[in-house]
Amino acid sequence: MGTQSNNLSLQAVDLTKSFGDGAQRRLALRNVSLDLYRGQFALLMGPSGSGKSTLLAVLSGLLNPDSGKVLSQDNGKTVDVWALKPGQREQFRLNHVGFIFQGYNLFPALTARQQLEIVLKWGQDVSHSEARERSAAMLESLGLGSQMEKKPAQLSGGEKQRVAIGRALVKGPGLIFADEPTSALDWENGQQVVGLLRDAAKTQGATIFVVSHDHRILPFVDVAYHLEDGRLQQMSSPAVVAETEVTS
Amino acid sequence: MSYALQTLWHEKTRYAAGVGAVAFSALLIALQVGLLLGLFEMTSIPVDHTTADIWVGANDVPSVDLGRPIPSSYMARLDKPGVQMPELLYLAFANWTKQSGGSNLCTIVGSGMGADDAGAADVLTPEMRLALSEPRTVVVDRSDLDRLGVQEVGDKGTINGVEVRLVGIVSELRSLAAPWVFCSHTTAQEILVVTNPQYRDHTTFLLVRCDSKQRAKEVAAELKKEYPEMSVETADDFSTKTRIYWLTRTKAGVALGYAALLGLLVGALITAQTLYAATMASAKEFATLLALGIPRRKIAGMVLAQSFWVGIVGVVLAYPVVYGLGKLAETAGARVHLRWEVILGASVLTMMTSILAGVFALRSVRGIEPMSLLR
Numbered sequence: 145m146g147t148q149s150n151n152l153s154l155q156a157v158d159l160t161k162s163f164g165d166g167a168q169r170r171l172a173l174r175n176v177s178l179d180l181y182r183g184q185f186a187l188l189m190g191p192s193g194s195g196k197s198t199l200l201a202v203l204s205g206l207l208n209p210d211s212g213k214v215l216s217q218d219n220g221k222t223v224d225v226w227a228l229k230p231g232q233r234e235q236f237r238l239n240h241v242g243f244i245f246q247g248y249n250l251f252p253a254l255t256a257r258q259q260l261e262i263v264l265k266w267g268q269d270v271s272h273s274e275a276r277e278r279s280a281a282m283l284e285s286l287g288l289g290s291q292m293e294k295k296p297a298q299l300s301g302g303e304k305q306r307v308a309i310g311r312a313l314v315k316g317p318g319l320i321f322a323d324e325p326t327s328a329l330d331w332e333n334g335q336q337v338v339g340l341l342r343d344a345a346k347t348q349g350a351t352i353f354v355v356s357h358d359h360r361i362l363p364f365v366d367v368a369y370h371l372e373d374g375r376l377q378q379m380s381s382p383a384v385v386a387e388t389e390v391t392s
Numbered sequence: 393m394s395y396a397l398q399t400l401w402h403e404k405t406r407y408a409a410g411v412g413a414v415a416f417s418a419l420l421i422a423l424q425v426g427l428l429l430g431l432f433e434m435t436s437i438p439v440d441h442t443t444a445d446i447w448v449g450a451n452d453v454p455s456v457d458l459g460r461p462i463p464s465s466y467m468a469r470l471d472k473p474g475v476q477m478p479e480l481l482y483l484a485f486a487n488w489t490k491q492s493g494g495s496n497l498c499t500i501v502g503s504g505m506g507a508d509d510a511g512a513a514d515v516l517t518p519e520m521r522l523a524l525s526e527p528r529t530v531v532v533d534r535s536d537l538d539r540l541g542v543q544e545v546g547d548k549g550t551i552n553g554v555e556v557r558l559v560g561i562v563s564e565l566r567s568l569a570a571p572w573v574f575c576s577h578t579t580a581q582e583i584l585v586v587t588n589p590q591y592r593d594h595t596t597f598l599l600v601r602c603d604s605k606q607r608a609k610e611v612a613a614e615l616k617k618e619y620p621e622m623s624v625e626t627a628d629d630f631s632t633k634t635r636i637y638w639l640t641r642t643k644a645g646v647a648l649g650y651a652a653l654l655g656l657l658v659g660a661l662i663t664a665q666t667l668y669a670a671t672m673a674s675a676k677e678f679a680t681l682l683a684l685g686i687p688r689r690k691i692a693g694m695v696l697a698q699s700f701w702v703g704i705v706g707v708v709l710a711y712p713v714v715y716g717l718g719k720l721a722e723t724a725g726a727r728v729h730l731r732w733e734v735i736l737g738a739s740v741l742t743m744m745t746s747i748l749a750g751v752f753a754l755r756s757v758r759g760i761e762p763m764s765l766l767r
Contacts (some may be wrong), residue, residue, distance in 0.1 A: 197766040206683060206762050238685025245765045249680040253402030254395060262395060266681070266690040295402075312684070323766055 152217075153318055153351040154180040154203060159212035161198055161374075172198040173209065174374040182318070185345040185352045187361055189379075190371035196355045197323060199371060203353065204241055204321045205233050216240065216319070238267050242312030242350075244322035244341075248304040250296040256283055256307045257292040260314045267315060282314045283307070286340060302333030309340055313348070320344060322354045331360060338364045396697035400705070403670065407702060410666030414706025414746050415713070417659030421652045422714045422730065422738040423721075428639065428648055429734065430727030434568040436634040437513075438483060438501050439627055441565065444510040444599035445608035446470075447630045448478075448615065453623045455637040456630060457499055457570070459483050461594035462622065469619060474603040475611055479504050480595040481511040482580035485570060486587070489550040490541025497570040498540065498551065502580020510599045513574055515562045523559035524576050531560035536571035552586040554579075568638070656741065660749045663702055667753035671695050675760050683762035692757050699750025703743040710742075711735065 156178040162171045172195035180186055190196050201207035203214055205225045214225040218236060228236060250259050260279035264270040270278070283292045286306045296304055305325060312320055322341065326334035342364050345352045354361065362368060368379040400407050433440070438456050439447065448470065450460035470478045482502035489495045503511030505521040512521060520531050530551075532540060540549055547558045551573065565572050575583075584591040602608040608626050615624040625633060639645040671678070678691050714735075718728035 201763055201766050204683075206766070234685050234687065236685070237683070241683075241685065243680065243683045243762075243765075245680065247676060247765070249676045249765070251395075251399065251674065251677045253399040258395065258398075263681070263684055263686065266686045267684065311680075315684070 151182045155215040157213040176376045187365040187368040242317040242320040246324040248308045410663040413659040413662035415710040418710035418742040420655035426728040426730045429729035432635045435638040436631040439631040441513045445602045448598040455634040459596035461590040474607040476601045481597040483596040499570045520560035529559040531574040533565040534563045663749035664752040671756040696750045703746030
């Protein structure tokens with residue numbers, strides 16, 4: 145347990161978040177607590193409108209909770225992400241957080257390699273040559289070595305999502321959030337994407353937090369949560385759940 | 393190639409309106425200023441078509457056609473090293489009466505008619521100069537024949553009551569208000585004395601040539617200092633001063649300013665709208681970068697870089713058209729004076745407008761939120 149707590153990368157403590165006022169007020173998160181670890185591939189499932197995206201946004205430093213804490217590590221120190229000033233939080237995301245969204249959101253004019261370069265050059269003021277090398281190496285590792293000079297219009301959906309994964313991973317973040325990363329893909333490509341995310345967890349020690357409706361991801365994850373009506377529950381062994389889903 | 397320029401090239405059709413607006417602004421400004429400068433070149437013709445280096449006149453003369461009599465004896469003041477023998481130049485308004493009746497204001501330009509005289513207009517041929525040395529003879533520009541009621545050499549008119557005979561017609565000395573009437577010292581003096589007896593022993597300008605342009609500047613500076621009651625200008629300065637005076641006196645400059653401002657405003661609005669729409673079209677990509685912690689100022693920088701490139705491309709595209717239209721206007725008889733200062737000024741103004749449009753378009757960047765990517 146001691147080792148596990150040393151490996152804690154993100155901790156949510158008693159998070160609540162509501163939207164609207166008065167009679168319109170809707171609780172999206174009700175006292176949600178959650179521990180995530182280095183190298184862990186976590187999945188969050190739940191019906192539409194259950195608050196999944198809200199939880200992802202709060203955990204990743206994009207949406208302020210009404211109460212509760214999001215604790216993480218920054219340079220060996222524990223920080224409360226929502227106690228940081230906006231500029232510090234932006235810097236925290238820059239240093240530690242990667243995102244993958246359902247839409248690929250790639251610049252139409254830029255090549256696959258440039259989509260990654262821009263993150264390094266604008267985010268970390270990395271030199272052009274270093275950004276070029278690191279981006280190329282990342283795309284090689286994602287199996288896109290021969291596609292790196294192509295623009296999004298010349299890439300398939302699966303390739304585009306892999307470029308988006310490359311963009312999230314290239315700066316070497318410890319926390320990677322993915323919102324429905326496979327929903328626009330067929331299962332062959334979806335499986336490849338999930339495999340790459342799992343590799344990132346296992347080889348880079350990153351924490352992967354995926355929000356998805358896709359039950360086919362379950363066999364690949366270390367831990368799965370279910371969120372409904374703002375309440376979070378850890379699901380029993382993901383593999384068992386997956387088995388149940390498949391047979392039912 | 394920068395990301396901004398790459399985006400511009402990739403999405404040419406999206407940016408075309410902005411680039412077109414910038415090009416149109418640059419074209420409008422350059423052509424208008426060029427046309428106006430071409431027009432007002434006519435006001436300084438007596439300066440530009442003579443070979444004097446320094447013009448000396450009465451104090452505070454704002455323009456070559458508004459000289460006042462100065463004593464011809466001022467000539468002695470110009471006796472300085474590196475300065476050649478001064479010459480007189482009579483230049484004043486007079487009343488031309490047509491043979492057919494009716495009258496017209498004209499400007500008498502009376503100079504020496506020697507082959508090497510600094511005050512004689514350079515387009516006067518030796519034959520014309522010889523003919524003009526006979527008293528009561530004049531040369532005018534072809535474009536002014538109708539206004540003066542003459543048609544060919546030998547025709548006559550009356551100036552301030554003195555009958556004169558046309559002995560030559562030139563074609564490069566057009567006038568804006570009062571036709572230039574070129575004649576000798578003797579003829580000019582006879583005509584001008586009628587309305588202003590001072591011209592018995594006065595002149596309007598004293599002209600000198602110097603050993604070099606540099607010496608001319610030195611002499612002009614010295615004379616200004618020594619004799620504050622005289623205006624002393626190098627030919628280049630006096631030419632510019634005259635054109636600027638006409639530009640401001642006629643309020644043509646103001647009209648030009650308004651038209652240019654309007655062009656810039658329309659250009660700025662269209663460019664701002666184009667950049668705004670282009671940024672909003674990439675809002676999701678930018679939102680992803682913001683989510684990744686890329687500072688918003690980097691994205692603002694990209695929008696400003698795009699506005700810079702829109703400006704550059706617009707200006708570059710405008711100038712071949714400006715030159716083409718300029719040539720077209722010249723074939724139609726209008727002069728378009730596209731000096732490098734005009735091109736540079738129009739480019740700088742247009743670039744500033746384009747970048748300003750980029751600054752306006754930045755409000756689109758302020759509206760981008762990463763949360764919008766999470767449904």
